[in-house]
Amino acid sequence: xxxxxxxxxxxxxxxxxxxxxxxxxxxxxxxxxxxxxxxxxxxxxxxxxxxxxxxxxxxxxxxxxxxxxxxxxxxxxxxxxxxxxxxxxxxxxxxxxxxxxxxxxxxxxxxxxxxxxxxxxxxxxxxxxxxxxxxxxxxxxxxxxxxxxxxxxxxxxxxxxxxxxxxxxxxxxxxxxxxxxxxxxxxxxxxxxxxxxxxxxxxxxxxxxxxxxxxxxxxxxxxxxxxxxxxxxxxxxxxxxxxxxxxxxxxxxxxxxxxxxxxxxxxxxxxxxxxxxxxxxxxxxxxxxxxxxxxxxxxxxxxxxxxxxxxxxxxxxxxxxxxxxxxxxxxxxxxxxxxxxxxxxxxxxxxxxxxxxxxxxxxxxxxxxxxxxxxxxxxxxxxxxxx
Ligand SMILES: *Cc1c(COP(=O)(O)O)cnc(C)c1O
Numbered sequence: 001x002x003x004x005x006x007x008x009x010x011x012x013x014x015x016x017x018x019x020x021x022x023x024x025x026x027x028x029x030x031x032x033x034x035x036x037x038x039x040x041x042x043x044x045x046x047x048x049x050x051x052x053x054x055x056x057x058x059x060x061x062x063x064x065x066x067x068x069x070x071x072x073x074x075x076x077x078x079x080x081x082x083x084x085x086x087x088x089x090x091x092x093x094x095x096x097x098x099x100x101x102x103x104x105x106x107x108x109x110x111x112x113x114x115x116x117x118x119x120x121x122x123x124x125x126x127x128x129x130x131x132x133x134x135x136x137x138x139x140x141x142x143x144x145x146x147x148x149x150x151x152x153x154x155x156x157x158x159x160x161x162x163x164x165x166x167x168x169x170x171x172x173x174x175x176x177x178x179x180x181x182x183x184x185x186x187x188x189x190x191x192x193x194x195x196x197x198x199x200x201x202x203x204x205x206x207x208x209x210x211x212x213x214x215x216x217x218x219x220x221x222x223x224x225x226x227x228x229x230x231x232x233x234x235x236x237x238x239x240x241x242x243x244x245x246x247x248x249x250x251x252x253x254x255x256x257x258x259x260x261x262x263x264x265x266x267x268x269x270x271x272x273x274x275x276x277x278x279x280x281x282x283x284x285x286x287x288x289x290x291x292x293x294x295x296x297x298x299x300x301x302x303x304x305x306x307x308x309x310x311x312x313x314x315x316x317x318x319x320x321x322x323x324x325x326x327x328x329x330x331x332x333x334x335x336x337x338x339x340x341x342x343x344x345x346x347x348x349x350x351x352x353x354x355x356x357x358x359x360x361x362x363x364x365x366x367x368x369x370x371x372x373x374x375x376x377x378x379x380x381x382x383x384x385x386x387x
Pocket of ligand 1: 050092192
């Protein structure tokens with residue numbers, strides 16, 4: 001019924017709920033597989049800190065010698081403090097503040113992934129003030145649809161991210177006039193939770209076109225950063241606990257044209273940390289509704305906002321009992337918002353007050369997005385190697 005061993009569930013019953021639990025063996029196996037499959041092609045992988053920035057998790061990831069993908073100055077600082085090599089840190093984001101840019105410049109990061117003309121001017125100015133040359137990759141908008149939820153699609157012209165193709169000519173002109181910036185690469189990121197790999201094939205084809213454009217103008221592009229977004233199986237976390245990195249990297253090897261000496265970079269978040277995390281919660285009340293029963297948990301959207309924010313699916317398991325009697329439930333949290341619902345009309349074994357519920361695949365964009373709304377306290381995290 002569940003992948004949690006009996007003695008672990010027993011330990012859970014002695015621990016105040018709700019809490020996050022991380023399976024560090026699974027994280028390590030995921031990282032081993034990621035390294036194996038990316039090393040085949042000498043691809044460079046940067047871990048996207050925004051998926052999960054817990055120090056304990058970051059240390060494990062850094063042990064596998066990955067780079068870091070940051071989207072704020074504080075993430076750059078956290079990566080450096082954890083021990084990530086600053087020459088392997090990339091910094092993206094549509095709204096980098098002056099302070100954040102200065103933090104990144106002071107740490108001599110690998111590259112700024114720049115998203116607009118004005119940002120290039122500001123980075124140039126700030127780098128000049130610090131007597132530095134800022135390495136810059138242009139984040140280009142490939143206008144490729146990721147077939148994912150509209151809130152996590154980023155590669156379309158109507159999204160706020162990136163530089164559009166029709167702006168390129170003037171961007172290059174501008175670059176020639178800026179003396180504290182060095183163009184080192186192109187950057188792309190089309191969205192998140194992408195399970196249809198054909199979206200990445202479309203991305204490769206677009207990148208090849210962009211590369212031709214640059215090569216015709218004799219502009220060298222030493223680094224290609226294809227972003228992240230590889231999706232995981234939220235429906236079958238035990239059957240597919242590690243994503244198919246082999247097919248993913250093979251696809252880029254097959255369809256991306258790589259010029260001699262060029263380095264290819266990836267930025268993966270969810271695919272690395274999602275499956276190792278679970279949110280463990282207790283049933284407070286069962287309440288009869290009109291067409292359903294409400295299962296009211298002590299965890300809510302303050303601990304896991306993905307269902308409320310993107311109508312995201314997470315597998316929900318009763319890990320206390322596997323009764324043969326099945327009942328239909330709306331699984332909800334205690335927060336005063338109707339969107340505070342983890343699953344509507346789901347069939348589960350007959351459940352009662354005090355049962356433990358595991359919400360699976362919450363290692364990415366879970367704890368890191370938690371809030372104190374309703375003055376709730378931040379919940380604890382436990383790790384299998386110290387639990
Ligand atoms: C969020 C983000 C990523 C990571 O996305 P995942 O879907 O977690 O792999 C990579 N690059 C950029 C620029 C991002 O904003």
